[in-house]
Amino acid sequence: MTRRDTIPTWGDRRFARIGLLGGSFNPAHCGHRTIAQRALVALGLDQVWLMVSPGNPLKPAAGMAPFARRFDSAASLADGHRLIATDIEARLGTRYTFDTLGKLQTRFPNVHFVWLTGADGFVTLPRWKGWKRLLHRVPVAVMPRPGQTMRALRGAAAHYLAHYRLSSGQARLLPDLSPPVWTFLPGRQNGISATSIRQQGGFGVDVGQTGTPDTFNSGDSS
Numbered sequence: 001m002t003r004r005d006t007i008p009t010w011g012d013r014r015f016a017r018i019g020l021l022g023g024s025f026n027p028a029h030c031g032h033r034t035i036a037q038r039a040l041v042a043l044g045l046d047q048v049w050l051m052v053s054p055g056n057p058l059k060p061a062a063g064m065a066p067f068a069r070r071f072d073s074a075a076s077l078a079d080g081h082r083l084i085a086t087d088i089e090a091r092l093g094t095r096y097t098f099d100t101l102g103k104l105q106t107r108f109p110n111v112h113f114v115w116l117t118g119a120d121g122f123v124t125l126p127r128w129k130g131w132k133r134l135l136h137r138v139p140v141a142v143m144p145r146p147g148q149t150m151r152a153l154r155g156a157a158a159h160y161l162a163h164y165r166l167s168s169g170q171a172r173l174l175p176d177l178s179p180p181v182w183t184f185l186p187g188r189q190n191g192i193s194a195t196s197i198r199q200q201g202g203f204g205v206d207v208g209q210t211g212t213p214d215t216f217n218s219g220d221s222s
Ligand SMILES: Nc1ncnc2c1ncn2[C@@H]1O[C@H](COP(=O)(O)OP(=O)(O)OP(=O)(O)O)[C@@H](O)[C@H]1O
Pocket: 021, 022, 023, 024, 025, 026, 027, 031, 032, 035, 116, 117, 118, 119, 120, 121, 143, 144, 145, 146, 189, 190, 191, 192, 193, 194, 195, 196
């Protein structure tokens, strides 16, 4: 978050509801903003944190911009109010999401965290450190991404969580439920990726303007 770790109080609720959108943000783009805003509304979140990874354990360091540059890119999407860019994972000294979540949940006992991911992240989840234990640690919301949605909905993580899926109509309950629990949030999908931005010339683009037209994805096809 903008280098500030105090959690505001939210009316008379004892818990804040915060979505974690972990990412490399190499660079950040409008696809991140789209899914962050969808999660805010659909899950009734107080904030979404764009949590900049010090280094995705599954991605090569080659081609990865320095952390400060990726953080600044994420910060360019943030509004400092509902959408927050945070370097907390770097400060915690963790790289694996399972470890990061453990530390965050200890540090912020009054926060109900939800893990937010595009469909591609749900596909790769079974390659993450302690992925099943991770799913017992945090509710998860998955959002569509072109070419990845059906793979995600039919993949190993979805199979493992088959009995714990909440309908999108009940999504607002997700942050306050005990994991394992997950939902798929259908909606407009955006074909933009950081890879395509880098291929078109790196960070020298206006991330707010870059993107392909949205198309709606209900999760029935991908
Ligand atoms: N266009 C998109 N639609 C849906 N989810 C997205 C989109 N772009 C990124 N995400 C999600 O945002 C999170 C962070 O993504 P990341 O920073 O790796 O961007 P990326 O575009 O996937 O990068 P790269 O192309 O370098 O792999 C992941 O959960 C990813 O699934």
